Amino acid sequence: MISQQLNDSITRVGPDSAAGAVLRCYWQPAALIEELEYQNPAPVNLLGERLALWRDDTGSFVLAARKAEAGEPSVYHPGPEQIEAEPGGAVYPVVEKKGVVFAYLGDGPVPEFPNLDCFRADDSHVFAFKGLWECNWLQALEIGIDPAHASFLHRFLEDEDPDEGYGKQFRDQVANTNIPMTRVLREFPRPQIEVDETNYGLKITALRHLENGQTHVRVTNQIFPEAICIPMSREMTITQWHVPVDDETCYWMTMFTSFRDPVNKALMREQRLEEHVLPTYAPLKHKGNHYGYDPKEQESVTYTGMGLDINVHDQWAVEGMGAIQDRTQEHLGRSDVAIIRYRRMLREAIAALDRGDRDALPMQGEETSGIIGPLSNDTIAPTANWSGASREADLERRSGCPWDASV
Incomplete structure (x- = not known):
């Protein structure tokens, strides 16, 4: 457990907050380009600031502070005629990456982008979408760096045909096997978890030891400050990314990256629009309708009884903690090792900014553009050489990629 003062310092995101200062040292995914198809200018609510995004006469993106009405809700979509730039307000640097407009809201030097797979892949191989969660950004991030939660929260009680699972997480077979991923998670729920610090954040490895000297290796990553990269x-x-709207609301902003075939963007968008409403990208399942809970489904299909979309399972878990999780009452255990290590990194970044040492933060130096990857995959490997075999499986996948995925 931690003190209320510390919990406030690592969760609050306003301009004068400790965590907000760290987040403002990085490019933030502000909006999907497609949002300008609904409203131009479009409202952008980011890090507690009310902004407007539009294209100017040259086709360039502009992001500026906008006038906000008293009592305006954090997620509010006024019509274009109601959106006005704030006279003399800030205008922020923006960059478009694969259908997402990134914004830099900080002071000082604008950082480089790391050369992540989602940024260097061909446009045809990347699809972007987002969704709204009514909770603080940190608890949204922390569920993504907890490898053990998938065996429970996303437990499917029956295995469906993987060929019908395109665009859905955990619905594939484990690489080089005919074992459904859902079965591995269900039958081996307590992984051994290893966490390594990297130049981008954390590499998180979950090991589920199977029979006959084989281990299922799942490598995921925390990309500082608020992103994850997972298979x-x-x-x-x-x-x-888990993007703060304000202290009590966030968006997950996701880039799906394919190593082999072009992404079926129309299908993936259709799948996600079945669960979300535009233009807010708010989920159709929420607290008001009990996240679609069905006790009959829970009896034989899913652990939660809340449908097959794992985003809904995560949403229920993180929103159920309250708008800002009360960490003064928590008791972390062995499976929370990645959460513990991440909070340490965040606190160290806050302390570094307090002493004026921004260069001590991850991905703030000249070497940032040289950060590539990261490795993120599932595979079955010999227990005696799981690390080397996992890397070889990743290199094999990259070697046949039509875009430059070399590491």
């Missing part, structure tokens, strides 16, 4: 299937990864 979605044998051929696709997810890079997902």
Whole structure:
């Protein structure tokens, strides 16, 4: 457990907050380009600031502070005629990456982008989407760096045909086997977890030791300050930011990256629009309708009884903690090692900024553009050489990629 003062310092995101100062040292995914199809200018609510995004006469993106009405809700979509730039307000640097507009809201030097797979893949191999969660960004991030939760929260009680699971996480077979990923998670729920610090954040390895000297290796990553990179299937990864709207609301902003075939963007968008409403990208399942809970489904299909979309399972878990999780009452255990290590990194970054040492933060130096990957996959490997075999499986996948995925 931690003190209330510390919990406030690592969760609050306003301009004068400790964690907010760290987040403002990095590019933040502000909006999907497609949002300008609904409203131009479009409202952007980011890090507690009310902004407007539009294209100017040259086609360039502009992000500026906008006038906000008294009592305006954090997720509010006024019509274009109601959106006005704040006279004399800040205008922020923006960059478009694979259908997402990134913004830099900080002072000082603008950082480089790391050369992550989601940024260097061909446009045809990346699909972006987002969704709204009514909770603080940190608890949204922390569920993504907890490898053990998938065996319970996302437990499927029956295995469906993997060929019908395109665009859905955990619905594939484990690489080089005919074992459904859902079965591995269900039958081996308590992984051994190893965490390594990297130049981008954390590499998190979950080991589920099977029979006959074999181990299922699942490598995921925390990309500082608020992103994760995880395997979605044998051929696709997810890079997902947990973007603060304000202290009590956030968006998950995700880039799906394919190593082999072009992404079926129309299908993946259709799948996600079945669960979300535009233009807010709010989920159709929420606290007001009990996240679609069905006790009959829970009896034989899923652990939660809340449908097959794992985003709904995560949403229920993180929103159920309250708008800002009360960490003064928590008791972390062995499986929370990645959460513990991440909080230490965040606190060290806060302390570094307090003493004026921004260079001590991850991905703030000249070497940032040289950060590539990261490795993120599922595979079955000999227990005696799981680390080397996992890397070889990743290199094999990259070697046949139509875009430059070399590491």
